[in-house]
Amino acid sequence: MRDFHALLCEMDRYPGPLVCAVRGYAVGGALEFLLHADYVVADPACMVGFPEINHGLLPAAKGMRRAVGKLGLRAAQALLYWGELCDARKALEIGAINEIAAGTDVMSRGVEVCRHLRGKDQKLFAAIKRSLNLTGQMDDASLEAVTIEDLSAYLTEGSSADARARFLSKSSRKT
Structure with missing residues (x-):
């Protein structure tokens, strides 16, 4: 857990853009990772959530704080308390991802976004x-x-x- 917390702290401090491309599932620590990214592109079949409560586990406090900050208290509570996964449309609606791209285009779109952001000062x-x-x-x-x-x-x-x-x-x- 200490190493994962340290990774999330480094993501916060990293000065350049961090762009994630998601194909498939981003649950638990993977969702915490996404919430610390600057931009997230996901495929339509993507599922995200915090299922830890269903498995006797506790998400990292830093990840929960980021969930509240990015998603809002109510959306974070729903994900954390219920432990259910949500689809890409819902993830976009609550702010867990920034956009949905066709499954075959997810990586290329992620690279395109990264290049665009790297083009800024x-x-x-x-x-x-x-x-x-x-x-x-x-x-x-x-x-x-x-x-x-x-x-x-x-x-x-x-x-x-x-x-x-x-x-x-x-x-x-x-x-």
């Missing part, structure tokens, strides 16, 4: 990801400090100035 991506992961654990003053620190570091980058110039040139053409 990675310093900005890392700052946004860190803030999203910390939002529920920090007070407003701490969140403000993190935002100012990240923004200060990014605004000095040449790519930041280029991105702002492109945006401003598009805006000026509209008026």
